[in-house]
Amino acid sequence: xxxxxxxxxxxxxxxxxxxxxxxxxxxxxxxxxxxxxxxxxxxxxxxxxxxxxxxxxxxxxxxx
Numbered sequence: 822x823x824x825x826x827x828x829x830x831x832x833x834x835x836x837x838x839x840x841x842x843x844x845x846x847x848x849x850x851x852x853x854x855x856x857x858x859x860x861x862x863x864x865x866x867x868x869x870x871x872x873x874x875x876x877x878x879x880x881x882x883x884x885x
Contacts, residue, residue, distance in 0.1 A: 825872035832865045832873060845877040 836843050839862065841854040850870050852858075858866075866873065 825869060826876050826879075829869050829872040829876035832862070832869055833876060835865075836862060843873065843877060845874040848874060850874050850877075 833843055836852070839854075839859060840856065841852055841858060841862065843850065843852050843866075845851070850866065850873055852866070
């Protein structure tokens with residue numbers, strides 16, 4: 822699982838660099854973007870959804 826979490830962190834950074842806000846809510850991956858998602862980002866979000874949700878949940882827990 823650790824390699825997936827590292828990839829998830831990279832995808833979250835890539836998304837933020839492109840103005841996409843990601844968050845996990847109720848175990849689901851949510852996002853907001855003023856522009857359409859780049860195709861490669863959309864694919865990565867689908868492929869790594871579970872790891873990204875886990876990464877975002879861990880990030881929120883660390884902030885509390």
